[in-house]
Amino acid sequence: MAEPARHPIPENLDPALEMLVREIIERVADKWTMLAIEVLDEHGRLRFTQVGELIGGISQKMLTKTLRQMESDGLVLRTIHPVIPPRVEYELTDMGRSLGAAFCGVWIWAEEHRDRIEAARKAFRERSLP
Amino acid sequence: MAEPARHPIPENLDPALEMLVREIIERVADKWTMLAIEVLDEHGRLRFTQVGELIGGISQKMLTKTLRQMESDGLVLRTIHPVIPPRVEYELTDMGRSLGAAFCGVWIWAEEHRDRIEAARKAFRERSLP
DNA sequence: ATCCATACTTACCCAAAGGAGAGTGACATG
DNA sequence: CATGTCACTCTCCTTTGGGTAAGTATGGAT
Numbered sequence: 001m002a003e004p005a006r007h008p009i010p011e012n013l014d015p016a017l018e019m020l021v022r023e024i025i026e027r028v029a030d031k032w033t034m035l036a037i038e039v040l041d042e043h044g045r046l047r048f049t050q051v052g053e054l055i056g057g058i059s060q061k062m063l064t065k066t067l068r069q070m071e072s073d074g075l076v077l078r079t080i081h082p083v084i085p086p087r088v089e090y091e092l093t094d095m096g097r098s099l100g101a102a103f104c105g106v107w108i109w110a111e112e113h114r115d116r117i118e119a120a121r122k123a124f125r126e127r128s129l130p
Numbered sequence: 131m132a133e134p135a136r137h138p139i140p141e142n143l144d145p146a147l148e149m150l151v152r153e154i155i156e157r158v159a160d161k162w163t164m165l166a167i168e169v170l171d172e173h174g175r176l177r178f179t180q181v182g183e184l185i186g187g188i189s190q191k192m193l194t195k196t197l198r199q200m201e202s203d204g205l206v207l208r209t210i211h212p213v214i215p216p217r218v219e220y221e222l223t224d225m226g227r228s229l230g231a232a233f234c235g236v237w238i239w240a241e242e243h244r245d246r247i248e249a250a251r252k253a254f255r256e257r258s259l260p
Numbered sequence: 261a262t263c264c265a266t267a268c269t270t271a272c273c274c275a276a277a278g279g280a281g282a283g284t285g286a287c288a289t290g
Numbered sequence: 291c292a293t294g295t296c297a298c299t300c301t302c303c304t305t306t307g308g309g310t311a312a313g314t315a316t317g318g319a320t
Contacts, residue, residue: 020244021237021240021241021244022165024240024243024244024247025161025164025236025237025240026161028236028240029159029161029164029236030159031155031156031159034155034159035152047296047297048296048297048298049296049297059278059279059280060297060298060299061278061279061280061298061299061300062277062278062279063298064297064298064299065278071254072250072251072254072255073247073250073251073254074246074247074249074250074251074253074254080297083287084285084286084287084288084295084296085285085286085287085288085294085295085296085297086285086286086295086296086297086298087296087297088296088297088298095243095246095247095250098239098243099236099239099243101235102235102236102238102239103235103236104235105231105232105233105234105235105236106155106158106159106229106232106233106235106236107151107155108232109228109229109232110151110154110155110158111151113154113225113228113229114150114151114154116204116225117154117203117204117225119204120202120203120204120225121202121203121204123204124201124202124203124204125202177266177267178266178267178268179266179267188308189308189309189310190267190268190269191268191269191270191308191309191310192307192308192309193268194267194268194269195308210267213317214265214266214315214316214317214318215264215265215266215267215315215316215317215318216265216266216267216268216315216316217266217267218266218267218268
């Protein structure tokens with residue numbers, strides 16, 4: 001078949017870098033991580049249960065997992081106070097805060113566009129039904 | 131127990147808005163959606179298979195699902211050319227491009243911080259093992 | 261008549277995400 | 291001695307994500 005003119009699909013410049021960046025984004029662009037960053041950015045240092053309450057609707061299991069992963073990625077600092085009952089506090093590191101800042105654009109975008117998204121969804125629904 | 135001084139956990143200003151923004155973010159902060167936005171932002175108008183090739187590693191099923199969802203949210207425009215074999219092209223809408231721009235910050239952040247993340251992970255691993 | 265290309269669906273299946281709820285440790289308080 | 295506190299951890303279970311492979315529709319090419 002005679003190929004119609006199309007984009008040549010140029011192979012990307014640095015596939016290795018590309019891969020790494022994607023891996024980071026997949027990891028970091030997770031629902032709970034984003035919400036945790038938001039509440040920690042907004043409220044500063046918080047203890048375990050406070051983070052959970054502020055996020056809302058997250059199970060202890062996922063909260064632990066999310067915070068641990070963030071800690072291992074260097075996004076949060078975890079401080080254990082050796083008291084009984086235990087007291088553990090979490091706060092964003094500089095890197096965590098900078099990620100929060102980067103996400104801020106997405107947050108603002110979501111706020112600004114929710115009406116248009118609603119409208120688009122409604123239009124799509126009506127366009128789909130006979 | 132005498133409560134130590136803590137943040138009063140101020141209830142957030144607008145829970146309804148907050149909820150909507152979160153819903154949008156959950157939806158949009160999806161791996162395939164982000165990658166689709168990236169390739170469409172970078173290459174302009176593309177047909178179905180091209181999008182799939184450029185994203186890489188995505189199944190037809192997920193590609194269809196992702197693109198349909200993006201269409202319903204008003205992020206992409208889907209143009210069906212009535213020819214045989216079928217030819218369908220996708221391109222970002224203005225809203226899709228603006229979301230791409232918002233994500234750009236995250237992308238750049240990931241590029242800039244991958245070394246520090248690697249280092250943090252390694253340090254965490256060593257700190258965890260006896 | 262058969263094959264091909266494209267953009268899908270559909271059916272089936274597995275693995276991972278994630279919720280619910282109970283259990284734990286260590287001490288302070290009633 | 292029983293109870294409560296906090297930050298988990300563990301187990302069981304359901305839901306979702308997502309892959310594979312096959313099927314569909316259509317007309318042009320061979």
